[in-house]
Amino acid sequence: MKQPLPQTMGQQFGRRSWAEPWKIKMVEPIRMISQEERKRAAAEAGYNTFLMRSEDVYIDLLTDSGTSAMSDRQWAGIMMGDEAYAGSRNFYHLEEAIQSFYGYRYIVPTHQGRGAEHLISQALIKPGMTIPGNMYFTTTRLHQELAGGTFVDVIIDEAHEPSSEHPFKGNVDLDKVQSLINEVGAEQIGYISLAGTVNMAGGQPVSMANVRALRQLCDAYGIRIYLDATRMVENCFFIQEREPGYADKPIAAILKEFCDYTDGAWMSAKKDNLVNIGGWLAVNHEDVFDLARNMVVVYEGLHTYGGMAGRDMEALAIGIEEAVQDDHVRSRVDQVRYLGQLLIEWGVPIVCPVGGHAIFLDAKRFYSHIPQDRFPAQTLAAELYLDAGIRSMERGIVSAGRDPETGEHRYPALELTRLTIPRRVYTQAHMDVVAESVKAVYDAREETRGLKIVYEPKYLRFFQARFEVIGQ
Numbered sequence: 001m002k003q004p005l006p007q008t009m010g011q012q013f014g015r016r017s018w019a020e021p022w023k024i025k026m027v028e029p030i031r032m033i034s035q036e037e038r039k040r041a042a043a044e045a046g047y048n049t050f051l052m053r054s055e056d057v058y059i060d061l062l063t064d065s066g067t068s069a070m071s072d073r074q075w076a077g078i079m080m081g082d083e084a085y086a087g088s089r090n091f092y093h094l095e096e097a098i099q100s101f102y103g104y105r106y107i108v109p110t111h112q113g114r115g116a117e118h119l120i121s122q123a124l125i126k127p128g129m130t131i132p133g134n135m136y137f138t139t140t141r142l143h144q145e146l147a148g149g150t151f152v153d154v155i156i157d158e159a160h161e162p163s164s165e166h167p168f169k170g171n172v173d174l175d176k177v178q179s180l181i182n183e184v185g186a187e188q189i190g191y192i193s194l195a196g197t198v199n200m201a202g203g204q205p206v207s208m209a210n211v212r213a214l215r216q217l218c219d220a221y222g223i224r225i226y227l228d229a230t231r232m233v234e235n236c237f238f239i240q241e242r243e244p245g246y247a248d249k250p251i252a253a254i255l256k257e258f259c260d261y262t263d264g265a266w267m268s269a270k271k272d273n274l275v276n277i278g279g280w281l282a283v284n285h286e287d288v289f290d291l292a293r294n295m296v297v298v299y300e301g302l303h304t305y306g307g308m309a310g311r312d313m314e315a316l317a318i319g320i321e322e323a324v325q326d327d328h329v330r331s332r333v334d335q336v337r338y339l340g341q342l343l344i345e346w347g348v349p350i351v352c353p354v355g356g357h358a359i360f361l362d363a364k365r366f367y368s369h370i371p372q373d374r375f376p377a378q379t380l381a382a383e384l385y386l387d388a389g390i391r392s393m394e395r396g397i398v399s400a401g402r403d404p405e406t407g408e409h410r411y412p413a414l415e416l417t418r419l420t421i422p423r424r425v426y427t428q429a430h431m432d433v434v435a436e437s438v439k440a441v442y443d444a445r446e447e448t449r450g451l452k453i454v455y456e457p458k459y460l461r462f463f464q465a466r467f468e469v470i471g472q
């Protein structure tokens, strides 16, 4: 008699496992750090994870910015750098990649996302103007304010509720935009600042139906829409998964369609585009392009490199193409969701539904006994480091900063600690270690009292502020 074929583990348990669409060719050793060392390093850094040395970190989930692993093809591209001052061949490759995958007409390279934010804000905002957007982002709002504008949040209310399961929590509330237009007048609106997968709301997506309706509304008033395309590819994955009519469309097609509803975009290529440094601005109107291209030579570099080396532009052009592959995006988002699922199963309060690039721990519920002016999210970031050498980031009252008029803290509704997953860097085993550490810190939550601020810089204070532990 013939023996039946041996079953795989997956089949035995009635499931089919899935794995990353890449294999590892080169490894970077990381160091386990003792508890004593962690205590010393945390105190030296003023309990601010931005002030820590990377060598003192075991698993680094500070950010997904510039932390992606490049592919063998991108590294090969690095060797193909054309380091001519003007007209590098890599610039033309980059221009072509942006035009073909995002669909915009004119491209201005910048050193990273904020360089592009600076250019677009200065080009389009006159003092006194209002810029509506689907929730603020730190550097984006600051550049809008420095140009004399005022940012107004027009995201749907559900975005501010960590437990709302709305599938598109990044959506713009069109009624809020309409009332703002009625209030200040369309000519006082600089542009709509639209972000794909809203970072500060927990990586929440915008639907195609929403951007389509927004375009209609804006067309009626001659208002332009500019997109923060930083994590737009992840946004497209959620459209493919959740929005009727998109299940069979490739990510690349969804991206193109979404961008078609906007007039241009700025990009931190350090996120979606799979490079360690770089950014770009892309616009459809020649007048805006002229302004931006003129300014880029003052602030960034010549208009055919904008602060990037030729090799960086080559790696970026290749990264853009890799970033829109369906298998890549699915594996990226599913790894984030794997971590989220473990935490949900263990009862840890997180922002739901889980977004595309990070798990956002809901520090208000996690440390319900710590008042917001004792920085619960900052405290949680410090505790995760102390527990297992895991580095995360505060996205709450410290990031929100002070009101420029009154000098008081801004008290955001969301008080979150972000565990951001770099692309193609960590394995599922790393995710298990992280989940178990979060659980341990959660179990010990009653003993934690919060932090007090002892040093605070004027701009973007979360980067450099220092704290001390409040005792028992």
Ligand SMILES: *Cc1c(COP(=O)(O)O)cnc(C)c1O
Pocket (backbone or CB within 6 Å): 065, 112, 113, 114, 115, 137, 139, 140, 195, 199, 228, 230, 231, 267, 268, 269, 270, 271, 278, 279
């Ligand atoms: C990172 C980021 C930026 C700024 O880009 P940098 O490359 O860090 O200058 C802008 N918007 C969003 C949503 C981001 O995540």
